[in-house]
Amino acid sequence: NRPIIIDCDPGHDDAIALILACASSDFDIKAVTTSAGNQTPEKTLNNALRILTLLGRTDIPVAGGALKPLCRELIIADNVHGESGLDGPKLPDPGFDAVSEHAVELMARIIRESDQPVTLVPTGPLTNIALLLATHRELTDNIERIVLMGGGAETGNWSPAAEFNIFVDPQAADVVFNSGVPITMCGLDVTHRAQILDEDIDRVRDIGNPISDVVAELLDFFMIYHRDPKWGLEGAPLHDPCTIAWLLKPELFTSKDCWVGIETEGKLTQGMTVVDRYQVSGNPENATVLFDVDREGFVDLLVECLQHYSE
Ligand code: BDR
Ligand code: CA
Numbered sequence: 371n372r373p374i375i376i377d378c379d380p381g382h383d384d385a386i387a388l389i390l391a392c393a394s395s396d397f398d399i400k401a402v403t404t405s406a407g408n409q410t411p412e413k414t415l416n417n418a419l420r421i422l423t424l425l426g427r428t429d430i431p432v433a434g435g436a437l438k439p440l441c442r443e444l445i446i447a448d449n450v451h452g453e454s455g456l457d458g459p460k461l462p463d464p465g466f467d468a469v470s471e472h473a474v475e476l477m478a479r480i481i482r483e484s485d486q487p488v489t490l491v492p493t494g495p496l497t498n499i500a501l502l503l504a505t506h507r508e509l510t511d512n513i514e515r516i517v518l519m520g521g522g523a524e525t526g527n528w529s530p531a532a533e534f535n536i537f538v539d540p541q542a543a544d545v546v547f548n549s550g551v552p553i554t555m556c557g558l559d560v561t562h563r564a565q566i567l568d569e570d571i572d573r574v575r576d577i578g579n580p581i582s583d584v585v586a587e588l589l590d591f592f593m594i595y596h597r598d599p600k601w602g603l604e605g606a607p608l609h610d611p612c613t614i615a616w617l618l619k620p621e622l623f624t625s626k627d628c629w630v631g632i633e634t635e636g637k638l639t640q641g642m643t644v645v646d647r648y649q650v651s652g653n654p655e656n657a658t659v660l661f662d663v664d665r666e667g668f669v670d671l672l673v674e675c676l677q678h679y680s681e
Pocket of ligand 2: 378379380381382386408493494610
């Protein structure tokens with residue numbers, strides 16, 4: 371099994387990514403760490419503990435991370451994810467505590483001690499991952515890859531140019547994309563194609579186990595924000611689960627290796643991922659950028675993973 375650490379800011383789609391990862395025997399989930407993003411750091415940490423409690427995975431160590439982005443003040447997405455960060459379903463209170471180690475130290479220790487290179491899966495702002503890479507350079511050789519949700523070649527969603535996770539902490543993203551560690555970027559290009567439609571939510575609800583019921587309610591809530599016709603979407607984009615889906619079934623995705631630079635200073639473009647799709651900059655490729663997904667195959671994978679919880 372592939373050792374992974376999920377660094378997330380749950381968040382509806384982060385929660386679904388966690389649920390998918392825990393359903394698969396392909397992963398050895400070494401830790402879940404939390405970043406500030408969709409909600410305050412206290413709430414995202416609490417939400418990770420609540421989801422793992424729901425899944426009965428209180429064996430996975432959970433650690434809270436940085437309280438704010440490297441240079442900027444924290445921006446949260448309560449307009450998308452609600453007051454708790456996971457509004458909608460009724461979730462259990464945490465049945466266990468976070469470890470006392472800081473997220474960055476926990477990640478560092480796991481990577482150092484692992485006899486197999488560890489894959490990092492960040493689905494929130496990249497603050498913790500940047501701190502890890504900046505403070506533990508010696509560990510980069512034992513990081514297999516960073517499979518992240520963030521950015522977009524064509525568009526933004528928090529500003530016209532920037533996607534939320536990168537917009538919140540562009541300086542952190544800059545450290546990560548310049549780290550030399552192989553990166554898979556699941557940006558808006560692909561996540562806006564990984565849409566979940568009303569009939570897919572019905573399929574999830576029909577599975578009828580306690581976890582699929584929660585996922586259906588998470589999706590119902592997540593759908594509200596994305597129903598606004600301004601997005602031009604038919605359903606809700608399942609951003610963060612694309613990371614786990616790519617690790618499980620990369621054949622569902624279309625990708626291209628590109629150089630990606632992060633705009634940290636632009637007046638209108640802070641947090642933009644500048645994707646050199648046509649190799650015009652001459653800069654060496656630093657990321658595998660996902661552009662498209664077999665949407666039906668993606669939904670089938672989601673359903674298969676959730677059926678696992680009926681067994
Ligand atoms: C990203 O922002 C958050 O709201 C989601 O959890 C996802 O990680 C999408 O832009
Ligand atoms: Ca997220």
